[in-house]
Amino acid sequence: MDEQNFEFDEETKECVHALFENFWISRTMSLEMYVKIRERETILRKYFEDTFRWRLQINKELVKLEKVPVVAETWMGISAFRERLDYVLFCCLMSFLESKLPGERFLLSTLCDELLLLLNEIQPDTLKWTEQAHRRSFIRVLKYAETLKILTVEEGNVFDFGADEEQEVLFVITALYPYFLRRTAKEIKAYTHFEEFLQEESLNDYHRLYRHIFTSPLVHRSELTLGEKFWLDNVQRRIGETIVDTTNFELEVYREAALLTSSSPISHETFPDAKGISMAVLHLAQVVHGKVSETHEWATDVQGRLLLANAQFREGVHETKLRFGYGWSKEIQTYDLDTLVREVLNLLKTWKLAEESEDSVCLFAPLVRMVGQYPIDYQNKIQAEEVS
Known part of the structure; x- marks a missing residue:
């Protein structure tokens, strides 16, 4: 081509x-x-x-x-959502708005009544506004809709709904709502699996x-x-x-x-970012690099991957904390080893730098080739503070 x-x-x-x-x-x-x-x-x-x-x-x-x-990947979900119910309620909100026009106003109580009827018709007792967890889930949905400017709040506070199911909020539908869903080749009801959305294109x-x-x-x-x-x-x-x-x-x-x-500033998520756990992962990469290229304690395969038993990975994270933990954020420093191992592994998997099985962790080539070091002047400063 x-x-x-x-x-x-x-x-x-x-x-x-x-x-x-x-x-x-x-x-x-x-x-x-x-x-x-x-x-x-x-x-x-x-x-x-x-x-x-x-x-x-x-x-x-x-x-x-x-x-x-x-292909659809786990990280492609809506970061503001925490539970399956969040997605269910968001879909119900979209269904409710479908019959409305831009500029139209509606009350939170009206929306809640409509969603209750819709969900309980499909699966009884799925939704109960008396349960605070359900109200909190819906608050996340409404705040996400606000962030996208699908809805705006004209009067009231959405967060008050978390404490009291009787709280009222007045919403206005914006002109952006009709463009949220992308066009599909057929009615959404005709799809039986989400992968069909991805496969319909040539x-x-x-x-x-x-x-x-x-x-x-x-x-x-x-x-x-x-x-x-x-x-x-x-x-x-x-x-x-x-x-x-x-x-x-x-x-x-x-x-x-x-x-x-990218060497240019990126406003959305990148690796590494400013979060403390990213620093811990970079320092782990430095430890791994040393064990592979210098001491030869660990060896990569022909594809550049490093397969470690769970105990070896834990050992690597522990050594990383001992060598570099003095410069981490206070929050990361307070993690016990189990928490630190879990957080490091979760970040590695999110960025597809590692894969976990029942008894081992596989680190992929891009991570094995990274290093994370403190600047010399920072190391000297820390050492001077320890001496004094």
């Missing part, structure tokens, strides 16, 4: 970045970026269509890039590869089709150049994995 060389200036790359990072960009909330994207509509539409087969929706209210992945391996790279923190070679592997093996340099020319990312390819990195 011919890969067109788009002439992207820095502002166009800024638009691409904004579309990647945001669910949508509304005219009322981000007018400057909205205008920039509209001015570059032709080149942006062509870029996303030719590269990803993604639809760029542009109208008088917003711009929205429909970033459909190749993608070739070139588009699948780009989607894989841009919608996953790390792509393992085992996840790719033969066609995707062909593109990655034979056109890697050209794909990497295109990514640099059109985005703020760079493509890194290892023997068994590929991922995007």
Whole structure:
């Protein structure tokens, strides 16, 4: 497939970045970026269509890039939601709003009554507003809808509903609501499994590869089709150049994995970030690097992976805490070893840097090749404080 060389200036790359990072960009909330994207509509539409087969929706209210992945992954859930009920209630909220018009007002009590009827008709006793846990779940849903500007609160406070089911709130439906759901080939009721949403598009391996790279923190070679592997093996340099020319990312390819990195500030989630547990993971990488490349206590396989028994992984985390824990945040320093091991492993799995089985942990090549060290002046400062 011919890969067109788009002439992207820095502002166009800024638009691409904004579309990647945001669910949508509304005219009322981000007018400057909205205008920039509209001015570059032709080149942006062509870029996303030719590269990803993604639809760029542009109208008088917003711009929205429909970033459909190749496969659904755990981290793609709504971060504000904690329980299955949150998603159930959000779907019910969307169903309730479907019969409403932008600008229409409604009361929280009306919404609660409608949802109670809807859910209990499907499965009796699923929802009880007398239970505080159910009200808290619904508060998370309503706050998420507010964050997206699907709804705005005209009067009252949503959080008061958590303490008292009789609290009233007046909502207004915004003009953004009709654009939340993407268009599908058939009625939603006709789908029997969520994977059908992903499979209804006709993608070739070139588009699948780009989607894989841009919608996953790390792509393992085992996840790719033969066609995707062909593109990655034979056109890697050209794909990497295109990514640099059109985005703020760079493509890194290892023997068994590929991922995007960036030297530019990214406003959304990255690894590492400023959280203390990220620092602990980087220091663990330093310990692992030493045991693999210096003391040779541990050995990677031909694919660059490091397979550790649970006891070995725990030992590595413990050594990391002893060597580097003095510079961690107060919260992380107070973790007992079991908690620290669990938090470190959870972060590694979230970023697909590790895989856990019943009796072992597999660390993948990108982590094994990382190191995390304190600056020399910081180490000297800590040592001086200990002496004094």
